[in-house]
Amino acid sequence: MARTSGSRASETGPRIRAAALRLFARQGYAAVSMRQIAAEVGLQVGALYNHTPDKQSLLCDLMETHMTDLLAACAAQDWPQDPARALEGFVRFHIRFHAARPDAVFMAYMELRNLAPENFERIEALRNAYENRLEVILSQGVACGQFGLSDVRIGTRAVIAMLTGLTTWFRPEGGKTLDEIEEVYVTLVAQAVRV
Amino acid sequence: MARTSGSRASETGPRIRAAALRLFARQGYAAVSMRQIAAEVGLQVGALYNHTPDKQSLLCDLMETHMTDLLAACAAQDWPQDPARALEGFVRFHIRFHAARPDAVFMAYMELRNLAPENFERIEALRNAYENRLEVILSQGVACGQFGLSDVRIGTRAVIAMLTGLTTWFRPEGGKTLDEIEEVYVTLVAQAVRV
């Protein structure tokens, strides 16, 4: 209560996580040291351990936060009954959500193998829950004859890979706006699965 | 000439590279130690340095070998004049080549950021040369009115991402054979780009 020293103490945790996210995404979990994270935040190494039990927990927290944010945002969307319209909505939602947080997406994709086994299982379950949203849409479209997909499971993975791949090359300063790219993807996906 | 000691000395280099490839793909470059690689081959650490100047060169060699193999195989294909048939050929070629070497593909994709800058540039150029093969096919299809793609550059990247994503989940022991999966992808891609 005596000190007001610049910022609330409770903001240090989030700042550490933000720095770790940046660094993990750019250099990879194994290549980033706790010292580097501390320096990025303006702390000494020891101080980090007031905010996380260890490096692995830091990674796991970031991954879990990203996945639960994704699932929450996905659930908050309103999903049209019509499969074709739902699919279009999914493509737009996925692109916008992922393009808005490239670091988290990149990390979530690349660092799965650096999770301890029990952490991996939990994160993997969250990921499957998300992909299931798309799989249900494709199934419904096939069931009612709107989509001509010969294998829903493969189609789901193909579409997810195509959409997520966008974040590996999209740069806001590039020639195309995100809106323009979104339109191209909407068309590509819609045509790919139609009868 | 005196010793025949089990195997030719000249096979040690390839065995080191094979072990490094396996480990880099499974755990990531930064997470793998030279001691681990040596143990996998049945050597002590110091002996590795008779076959590679350092760890970075080992990674770079593996990446470059993979990319030049890919380009050579791609050039050896015979490519139909007709864009639709060429596109089908590309999909089949890409899937087969990549499914046959999942470790190399995974490493080539994940470890780009661990290359020293000058190495990165060289590998990136090789990658662009490969993607250009697809871009040319799509351009020709658009030019002659067979494809309805609204942006060739985006389409190229979307298709590559979709195809390469296959290697992150395909397992030979899974329910589908590679041939079956290949057919699904051929259809998905052909439909995605048609007018």
Add this chain to the structure above:
DNA sequence: GTCTATAGATGGATAGAC
């Protein structure tokens, strides 16, 4: 809650004997 200091382990890479 952050600091300094350090423990204890492990990393890449080298030297010299064989």
Add this chain to the structure above:
DNA sequence: GTCTATCCATCTATAGAC
């Protein structure tokens, strides 16, 4: 060409002063 032994840097995590 491989071994043993080692240098030296760096790493994660902890201890204790403030």
